[in-house]
Amino acid sequence: MSTFFQKDKLKHGLPASAYTDVDFFRTECDTLFTNNWVFVGFAHELPETGDTYPITVAGTPVVLIKNNQGQIAAFHNACSHRCLKLVDEPKNVGPMLTCPYHSWTYSLDGDLCATPFFGGKEHHPEGFNMSDHGLKSIKIAIWHDWIFINLSGNAPSFEDYAAPLIKNFDDINFQQVRPVATLDFGEISTNWKFLMENYIEPYHVQFVHRTTTNQPLEDHYTIIDGVCVGSAIDLDDEDKVKESLSVSSRYLTLFPNFIIGRYAPDQIGVYLNVPVNPERTQQKRVIYTTEGQTVSNEEVEAMKKLWWDVHKEDHAICERLQLGRASPVSKDGGLLSPHWENSVRAFQEMIAKAVTD
Numbered sequence: 001m002s003t004f005f006q007k008d009k010l011k012h013g014l015p016a017s018a019y020t021d022v023d024f025f026r027t028e029c030d031t032l033f034t035n036n037w038v039f040v041g042f043a044h045e046l047p048e049t050g051d052t053y054p055i056t057v058a059g060t061p062v063v064l065i066k067n068n069q070g071q072i073a074a075f076h077n078a079c080s081h082r083c084l085k086l087v088d089e090p091k092n093v094g095p096m097l098t099c100p101y102h103s104w105t106y107s108l109d110g111d112l113c114a115t116p117f118f119g120g121k122e123h124h125p126e127g128f129n130m131s132d133h134g135l136k137s138i139k140i141a142i143w144h145d146w147i148f149i150n151l152s153g154n155a156p157s158f159e160d161y162a163a164p165l166i167k168n169f170d171d172i173n174f175q176q177v178r179p180v181a182t183l184d185f186g187e188i189s190t191n192w193k194f195l196m197e198n199y200i201e202p203y204h205v206q207f208v209h210r211t212t213t214n215q216p217l218e219d220h221y222t223i224i225d226g227v228c229v230g231s232a233i234d235l236d237d238e239d240k241v242k243e244s245l246s247v248s249s250r251y252l253t254l255f256p257n258f259i260i261g262r263y264a265p266d267q268i269g270v271y272l273n274v275p276v277n278p279e280r281t282q283q284k285r286v287i288y289t290t291e292g293q294t295v296s297n298e299e300v301e302a303m304k305k306l307w308w309d310v311h312k313e314d315h316a317i318c319e320r321l322q323l324g325r326a327s328p329v330s331k332d333g334g335l336l337s338p339h340w341e342n343s344v345r346a347f348q349e350m351i352a353k354a355v356t357d
Contacts, residue, residue: 013333014348016325019191024355025278029058032256032354037141037148037155037162039258039272040064042286044145044179046072050094050108054087056274058151062138063087065097067108074138074149075110081118086135097135110135144174145288146258146270164228165254168262176292177268181304184284185311190318192257192275193351195283198314198321199251199259199271200347202231203340208317212310215249222343227255227350229343255350266291269307279322285311 018024040055046066053064054077061077063086077085079099086099086106096113097106105114112134119125139150141158143166148158155161188195198204202220205213220233230252248264259271266289274282287303289295295303324330336345 011336011338011345013336013344014193014351015333016327016330018333018351019193019322019325020278022278025275026059027355028275028351031357032351033058033275034151035154035354036256037150037158037254038256039146039254040074040149041147041272042145042179042270043072043142043147045090048092050092051090052087052093052097053090054085057149060151061085062149064147065093065108065110068095072140072142072147073108073110074140074147075135076138078136079104080112080133080135081115106135110137144177145179145286146260148258161227162254164225165252165258165260168228168250168252172290177288177290178292179286179288180295181287181300182284183287183304183308183311185282185315187276187280187282188315188319189280190315190322191278192273192281193347194318194321195271195273195281195314196253196257196259197344197347198318200230200253200343201337201341202233202251203337204317208313209310212306212313217340220340222340223250223252224343224346229253229255229346231343253347255347256354266293267303283311 051066063077084101112130139153141148206217232250250262261269268288
């Protein structure tokens with residue numbers, strides 16, 4: 001990444017291999033997706049005791065479980081016996097989680113409760129301690145509706161880590177924030193970082209979204225605050241246009257993969273980006289209202305249509321960014337605007353630091 005770190009001229013982006021190379025992707029899995037707080041899901045998708053939700057983080061199978069205390073815990077999704085993947089689809093397992101292979105059974109807190117005939121006629125072989133063989137827990141943090149895990153267990157407290165982001169929401173009463181719609185975009189043919197970078201910078205908005213937004217480029221500004229980077233725009237009421245995105249907005253991220261948008265006066269949008277491989281990413285977005293208001297079906301459908309159209313414009317661009325990385329011209333990463341894409345540069349520097357450390 002020598003070109004990336006040249007300081008004496010216009011900044012280049014990350015090299016093409018950072019978006020296409022399998023070894024680079026594996027390094028990301030072993031470093032930044034293992035050592036940091038990674039966004040993995042939505043608490044409202046586990047409403048009942050016994051609800052489970054399997055996910056994959058950095059190639060590692062993980063299961064989220066809602067226990068009897070109404071808390072969501074994260075465990076490695078593997079039976080302690082033969083390491084079978086315990087949960088393969090979202091479902092409610094009732095009061096206990098049972099392995100379908102040999103019926104080893106766990107409580108919703110991950111404790112091993114039964115090992116049928118493991119010792120032959122005896123369920124417990126001599127010297128076998130049940131308490132040593134429960135599910136392996138994973139460090140978890142939940143900020144309102146948003147679930148984060150840290151595979152290594154070595155990340156700082158989430159509140160300390162995410163403080164630069166959290167302070168942007170000090171004035172919101174989260175008791176009144178509720179999800180009203182989900183957009184599931186499935187797999188997008190692009191590297192996860194392109195989706196992050198596209199969101200972080202405002203430079204493209206007036207060109208890519210000319211039919212769906214009315215947010216002039218000159219009114220935008222970038223935000224760089226440690227692990228929180230993004231952009232924002234402040235608009236007066238007279239600047240707003242119906243049936244388009246033309247409101248004061250904050251486009252914020254938390255490294256590495258959390259995206260949250262705040263749209264005046266009463267809407268939040270959160271994206272979940274799940275890397276599949278170097279060239280594919282799963283994405284969905286949940287739309288929230290922030291004032292506890294009742295929203296009609298027509299209003300929800302209008303929100304969904306607007307955001308679907310906006311995202312599809314972004315997806316088309318990000319897929320072409322991915323295709324462009326096959327050109328030898330992209331080897332040095334292209335150029336970054338020192339004004340509009342300094343937030344992208346900050347994100348890329350965090351990537352470079354994470355994989356080289």
